[in-house]
Amino acid sequence: MQIIKLNKSIIPGCDVSDLEKLKNLVKETCSVEGIGAYKIGLQLCIPFGIRKVIDAIRKYTDLPIIYDHQKAATDIPELGEKFASAVKGVNAVILFPLAGPETEKEWIKACKKEKLGIIIGGEMTHKAFLETEGGFISDKEALKIYEIAAKEKVNDYVVPGNKPEKIKLYKAFLEARGIKPIFYSPGLIAQGGNITESAKAAGKNWHAIIGRALYNAKDINKAAKEMVKNLNL
Numbered sequence: 001m002q003i004i005k006l007n008k009s010i011i012p013g014c015d016v017s018d019l020e021k022l023k024n025l026v027k028e029t030c031s032v033e034g035i036g037a038y039k040i041g042l043q044l045c046i047p048f049g050i051r052k053v054i055d056a057i058r059k060y061t062d063l064p065i066i067y068d069h070q071k072a073a074t075d076i077p078e079l080g081e082k083f084a085s086a087v088k089g090v091n092a093v094i095l096f097p098l099a100g101p102e103t104e105k106e107w108i109k110a111c112k113k114e115k116l117g118i119i120i121g122g123e124m125t126h127k128a129f130l131e132t133e134g135g136f137i138s139d140k141e142a143l144k145i146y147e148i149a150a151k152e153k154v155n156d157y158v159v160p161g162n163k164p165e166k167i168k169l170y171k172a173f174l175e176a177r178g179i180k181p182i183f184y185s186p187g188l189i190a191q192g193g194n195i196t197e198s199a200k201a202a203g204k205n206w207h208a209i210i211g212r213a214l215y216n217a218k219d220i221n222k223a224a225k226e227m228v229k230n231l232n233l
Contacts (some may be wrong), residue, residue, distance in 0.1 A: 003066070003156060003182075004064055006036050006232045008204075008208075009034055010035055010210055012224075018048075024058050026060045026061060029221065035063065041069070041107070044137060069094070072096065073096060076099070082200075092156070095118060096122070102150055104120075108149065118149075120146065120149040120158065122140045122146045123160055125160040146170060156184065158184050160187045160206060161186055162187035163187070182183075182207070199230075
């Protein structure tokens with residue numbers, strides 16, 4: 001299933017502190033051509049509940065809602081079904097299956113059963129994530145996460161927007177395995193990533209996830225329009 005109708009878009013990361021700020025963010029951006037979806041996560045869903053967050057967005061738009069559990073699929077395989085059932089109402093979920101291959105496969109299966117779009121991530125944007133940068137996760141195992149997802153016929157992937165060279169690497173890696181990847185990238189602007197540069201690295205299908213640089217802007221609507229321009233549509 002295609003999560004976002006556009007080939008390239010801006011996805012507001014809705015990590016604001018309350019529902020009124022969420023409503024304002026959506027109201028200011030949902031009519032901007034080039035806004036593709038909204039990403040919600042722990043900042044709103046823990047205090048207010050996922051249903052109320054979904055309802056707040058749906059007052060203004062039918063654009064897809066992506067739930068980022070920050071990070072989902074890092075538990076036992078059997079919890080995949082409970083997770084997929086609990087997030088009903090969103091269009092897609094982001095999974096970072098750092099708990100191993102069996103968890104990854106079972107959570108993908110469970111999300112497919114609930115007809116959720118699935119976006120798989122293997123590398124995060126912050127310092128000291130991969131072993132070569134002083135982190136816990138080896139570069140080889142990050143690639144394995146993407147490889148397993150490709151075998152499960154997943155087309156959508158999170159890749160770090162502040163590392164365009166890695167976007168190119170993952171693109172070539174997935175294409176070599178018969179996948180035409182659709183990429184989603186955090187790590188832009190506030191974390192140093194450049195929208196235009198990463199868009200070029202990703203190719204035809206890429207969605208920029210923008211949080212602080214958008215919801216903290218003095219004029220959110222104007223900022224959204226400028227960011228869309230940088231996609232080089």
